[in-house]
Amino acid sequence: AQKVTQAQTEISVVEKEDVTLDCVYETRDTTYYLFWYKQPPSGELVFLIRRNSFDEQNEISGRYSWNFQKSTSSFNFTITASQVVDSAVYFCALSEDRGGSNYKLTFGKGTLLTVNP
Amino acid sequence: DGGITQSPKYLFRKEGQNVTLSCEQNLNHDAMYWYRQDPGQGLRLIYYSQIVNDFQKGDIAEGYSVSREKKESFPLTVTSAQKNPTAFYLCASSRQDRGYEKLFFGSGTQLSVL
Numbered sequence: 001a002q003k004v005t006q007a008q009t010e011i012s013v014v015e016k017e018d019v020t021l022d023c024v025y026e027t028r029d030t031t032y033y034l035f036w037y038k039q040p041p042s043g044e045l046v047f048l049i050r051r052n053s054f055d056e057q058n059e060i061s062g063r064y065s066w067n068f069q070k071s072t073s074s075f076n077f078t079i080t081a082s083q084v085v086d087s088a089v090y091f092c093a094l095s096e097d098r099g100g101s102n103y104k105l106t107f108g109k110g111t112l113l114t115v116n117p
Numbered sequence: 118d119g120g121i122t123q124s125p126k127y128l129f130r131k132e133g134q135n136v137t138l139s140c141e142q143n144l145n146h147d148a149m150y151w152y153r154q155d156p157g158q159g160l161r162l163i164y165y166s167q168i169v170n171d172f173q174k175g176d177i178a179e180g181y182s183v184s185r186e187k188k189e190s191f192p193l194t195v196t197s198a199q200k201n202p203t204a205f206y207l208c209a210s211s212r213q214d215r216g217y218e219k220l221f222f223g224s225g226t227q228l229s230v231l
Contacts, residue, residue, distance in 0.1 A: 103216030
């Protein structure tokens with residue numbers, strides 16, 4: 001069975017600090033997708049990134065970067081020079097893809113990030 | 118602006134009452150989903166719909182019902198059979214019901230029991 005573990009329930013940092021959110025996943029499939037979503041206080045989840053299991057290249061988007069390592073089944077998310085607006089709950093999610101609509105999407109329990117001024 | 122609109126933002130249910138949560142999208146997406154979020158928990162899938170007039174149960178469908186009469190609309194009814202309905206409900210959509218598709222979410226409805 002697939003599983004997503006976000007071991008950090010809450011993280012609190014001071015503005016401008018770097019912070020890494022951990023995500024560890026379990027799957028028996030060879031084809032799968034990993035996602036990160038952000039849930040600000042307004043409530044709606046916002047898509048941040050998607051990676052497929054065949055692409056381990058790390059990605060950087062502005063202050064955000066993602067480190068995908070199949071060897072350790074991890075897909076960690078780093079925010080550089082954090083800002084107050086980064087305060088949110090961040091969810092990691094895994095989708096096992098068996099073709100067509102035959103897939104299952106599993107969310108981690110989320111990490112609440114608080115960035116203090 | 119394209120997006121997903123959920124209403125109401127807050128809803129209160131009396132014991133024995135059915136309540137309906139609204140979800141409308143103008144993204145022209147085929148697939149729509151309802152998730153339940155409890156404090157400190159991940160999202161759990163209630164129902165999903167791949168196409169108009171078709172829907173399937175998710176992981177926690179008991180006590181809920183849905184309809185998909187129009188592509189744009191996917192209302193969720195929380196029935197009196199749902200004994201623990203207090204939660205944050207999120208509606209989402211995607212272009213198709215595929216594992217690689219990203220989801221677009223509404224801003225949610227907080228349901229509480231009086």
